[in-house]
Amino acid sequence: MVLLPNSTAPCALPDSPLAAAKPGIDACVHCGFCLQACPTYVNLEDENDSPRGRILLMRSVLEGTLPADDADVRTHIDRCLGCRACETACPSGVPYGHMLEAMRATLYTRQPPPLVARVILAVFARRALLSLALLGARVLRATRLPRLLSRLPGRMGFAFAMLASTEAPLRGRRWTPRGTGARGTATLLEGCVMRGLFRHTNAATKRVLRENDYALADTRGQACCGALHAHAGDLDAARALARANVAAFERSSAEWIVVNSAGCGAMMKEYGELLADDPAWSARARAVAERVRDVSELLVAAGPRPTGGPVLLRSNGGGTSAPLRVTYDAPCHLLHAQRVSLPPLQVLGAVRGVDLVALTDSDQCCGSAGIYNLVEPDTSDAVLAPKLAHIAATGAALVATGNPGCLMQLGAGLRRAGAHARVLHPVDLLDAAYASGERAAPA
Template sequence: MSLVSELRAQEERLLACVHCGFCLPACPTFTRLGDEADSPRGRLYLMRAVAEGRLDPAQDAFQIHIDRCLGCRACETVCPSGVEYGFLLERARREAMAARRPGPVARLMLAVFRRPRLLRLAMALSRLLRATGLPRLLAWPGRPLVGGTQLQFALAMLAASAAPRRRWEGAGSATGGARSRRGGGPRVALLDGCVQAGLFARVNEATARVLAVNGCEVTGAPGQVCCGALHAHAGDLEAARALARANIEAFETSGAELVAVNAAGCGAAMKEYSHLLADDASWGERAARFSARVKDATELLAELDPVRGGALPVRATCDAPCHLFHAQRIQTAPLAVLRAIPELELVALANADECCGGAGVYGLTHAELGRRILDDKVEAVRATGAAVVATGNPGCILQIGAGLLLAGLPVQVRHPVELLDQSYARAGYYAAGGEAGA
């Protein structure tokens, strides 16, 4: 279906915009560039122009401004008319992609993330490179690099994914078995995630342990694949739908009551399978049932009122992943997780709900603008004096971590559940074990 006919079918969604402009100050691209065409209102106007046949989607006027959108959905949170901007953006990108081939970085990423074996190979090679220590060495602040800033930034992102070398005094971590501190929790299957399983296996392990301490029966879901978020955001909706069907099948077979996700972007995509497959007669209802069972790991923990752990005396601040705060509207759950950690000093981060400029591969495909947005985030972190930034999305960990590394700031970026896990280890909730792996 073309954008034109998609929009005819979804006319109400597009016409919901009353042009009030409340979304403009919330939009990171508009506030940096000052161009109406780089605002939510401007982009919706362009979508309507294409839908009504007044604008050719192959033209720069459409391509550039739709491409430059972060997809952060901050505009949705402030919109009084409830415009479903993210839904419309995915369909606009589908049209943009059909009219003009995406760039080489985007094409490569989409191809790799569709092929599990290739993805595993790419992740294994990335881990090998990370283990050499070269990425951290070459991403050293102020060290100019042959190959340009994009290569250096990519290396800094890889370095930022490594397990922290410095641990706070008295804080432990464990790989041993978790002992439940309460019973009667739900049976939960975890999404492994592509980047999460490839570069942040320690976060998946921590999530399983922390849920077990809080009474959940944690299980896997063999056959699960990439959540399809990258494909949907890029406009490759058919690939996203194929991945969604495979995941629904795998998680149904697992027999779990709930699906826990510790990557905000993946969780948002899986909660929206219900929209993605709404017009599919055989899958629509299954997708709706599945989406209703998906929970972010912090959301689930907050509902369970997390067991308190051992003291972790560190100053921390919390950055809100866009796909948690804006797309899933989960705003306080990560704070509830961090408050279960005694002696953790939580300080507010200015503009914590603004995008960090990561947005999938935005930091690589829109290096200059992505870096401007990231620099503001790095300065906000610097102002807190925190030793750790908690954020629940691998893309944000990579992006903010790279920014801090290149700025020479000795600040760790960790998933909130990873910090709670460390606090539980400190409290002795785990059987004896070594340091958590990378």
């Protein structure tokens, strides 16, 4: 046994990832300001499912008063969404997200995650296998069967509804951006799910950036960002993927690495911390991380240029008479992890003919949380239910959010609830409005 720094308690797990998170555990003063921000505490009403309770569990495991293979500890840590709303609420600056990753990495070396999680993580770590799986998903989506099968009960039906919700909700029309490229060059993290199932959003991202005077460059050799692996406690796999991306983006001379998936952007902005203990990679990782921007940040730096004209919805078979009611749900990893709050709203505000209505508790998690909705379905549903009720109260036809997991979770929830509202990425709406051909003249 070794003594913990700042504590007389012995450390039961020296050299574990959790031991490295000890300063964060010590920073918690148990004030409870984070409790009402925590979706699992609010929905389950158990202190063990709160940030404060989970930090106490981390301390207990670290000091050896609870064993690392304790089933209850595992349950409460597994139930954490990793949404990091507690970080935003915490006045003491407790870095909860990193502590959670360290706790999971420590627990999962003793008892691996469930089989479904291991399979998903293994597929995401292998580019060829993932491409094949996503190709299969696209073929299935093209048959329109997922729309029908989304009515099946249980998780199977929900999974089909998630796939059905990846269809582009807006009518595509070819248009050519007229930007100058004078703002500099950006290169897009293509992403795994974004490249596989949201190709329309990746294409829209490139078009709207060009329209706003950015030049675009491709980067070859990109890998999965590693966020799913880090959040699940597989830090070795996350670091291997991060190294691959650092090496790939170092080869690009683009000033900015633009990301349109909040979870991937948060991960890439934290590559420096992820590889901090690797002398060969830490400085390189920090340099790449400093170039990462969410697409909304780059667009707002350029305005973005205002738009005009009607936006056409697939679901109503044609045009809508303005104003089109739209609401915005903030992805946790954009709001709480990256602290990017206003830029997505400013992007939506640039779309003329849109009535942007506020969504109650838009800062609360939707229950997607990577693969959480597949491995913790009951808690995920409990977190999603109030979100769907708040969306229904807005009367919005479109819900905008900038993360593939949130797009699929909200899309599936709305579809299975029989709601008419559809989900889309903010850049999809901006792109459709530019495509209307009624772009306002530059100021």
